[in-house]
Amino acid sequence: MTEEIKDSKPNRNIHTSYVGTFKVDSFSIDENGVASAVLETRTGEKVVKGYNDNAKTLEDAAKSDGEIIVRGVLLGGSKNPHMGVYATGPERITGVVNKVRDNFSSCEEDGRQPYLNAWVGVERGGHRIFRAVVAFGNDALALKDMKEGDRLNAPGRAVHEKREVNGEEKWVEMYRITGVGTFEPADELVVEADDPPPPSPSP
Numbered sequence: 001m002t003e004e005i006k007d008s009k010p011n012r013n014i015h016t017s018y019v020g021t022f023k024v025d026s027f028s029i030d031e032n033g034v035a036s037a038v039l040e041t042r043t044g045e046k047v048v049k050g051y052n053d054n055a056k057t058l059e060d061a062a063k064s065d066g067e068i069i070v071r072g073v074l075l076g077g078s079k080n081p082h083m084g085v086y087a088t089g090p091e092r093i094t095g096v097v098n099k100v101r102d103n104f105s106s107c108e109e110d111g112r113q114p115y116l117n118a119w120v121g122v123e124r125g126g127h128r129i130f131r132a133v134v135a136f137g138n139d140a141l142a143l144k145d146m147k148e149g150d151r152l153n154a155p156g157r158a159v160h161e162k163r164e165v166n167g168e169e170k171w172v173e174m175y176r177i178t179g180v181g182t183f184e185p186a187d188e189l190v191v192e193a194d195d196p197p198p199p200s201p202s203p
Contacts, residue, residue, distance in 0.1 A: 014074040014173065017157035018046050018083065019067060027062040029055060036082075037062045039070060047082040048072070054086050061088045069157055069178065090155035090178045093133060095122040096186045098148045102140065116140040120152060122175065132163075135177035146183040154181025 020041035027037040035050035035058040048070055050058030061068055072085040099119040107114045116135045121128040133156065135143060146152065156175045163172050 014160055015071070015158045016074060016083070016160040016173075017069055017071040018048070019069050019157075020046070021067055022062045022064070027059065029059075035059055048085050049075075049082050050085050054084070057088065058085050061085070064088075071157060074160070090157050092153065093120070093122055093156040093175050093177070093181075094153050095120040095128065095151065097133070097146065097150055097152050097183075100146060100148055102144075104141075104144055113137050114140045116143050116146070118146075118152070120175070132172065132174040133177065134174065135181070139177045139179060139181070142180045143177075143183060149186055150183040151186040152181060152183050155179040156181075 018039050018041050020039045023038040023040050023045065027035065029035045033052075033055055035055035037048050037058055039046045039048050048058060048061075050056070058070075061070055069089050070083065070085050071087045071089075071091065072083040074081070075084045076082045097118040097120050100116065101118070102114070102116040103110070103112060104114055104116075106112075113136055118133050120131055120133045122131050122133075133152065133154075135154070139154075143152070143154075154177045156177045158173060159176050160171060160173050162169055163174070164170075165172060
């Protein structure tokens with residue numbers, strides 16, 4: 001771990017991602033060069049816009065076949081809610097984990113899919129952003145022997161979801177793993193004294 005990595009200050013921008021397929025013929029570009037398209041997800045239709053250079057990012061995404069991950073920032077408030085896209089596909093999540101929880105010992109008996117939930121100091125440039133990270137199914141099983149103090153390296157996407165935190169429902173920013181990850185012992189374990197436990201996972 002390098003010395004320059006420090007805890008980051010809270011970011012007011014809400015970064016998130018959607019998974020879905022673009023609605024046929026929904027892509028358009030207005031007179032100001034702003035691209036727009038509609039992504040059909042399992043929770044409904046989402047308006048996605050591409051500003052400046054990201055108009056091309058959205059155009060390429062809208063032409064893709066099949067399911068796609070789009071990443072961006074929530075914009076427009078309650079009057080014009082949409083995502084300002086800046087990338088597609090998963091990102092790499094790397095960071096030291098602590099507070100690891102899972103249901104591996106009971107999932108078969110309960111008839112639930114496996115999950116793993118952890119608090120991770122996600123390394124982003126020269127900063128560490130503490131986030132809950134959750135994995136389900138085979139993605140979780142790939143991390144079955146991961147323990148506190150290991151460094152996670154996995155594909156994932158930011159999500160903004162309502163979860164239970166300390167007995168209360170809150171909107172939280174977290175990461176969902178989207179493929180097989182790896183882990184290895186880390187040089188150090190960083191534990192924040194006031195870290196909340198990871199939000200309770202849901203499929």
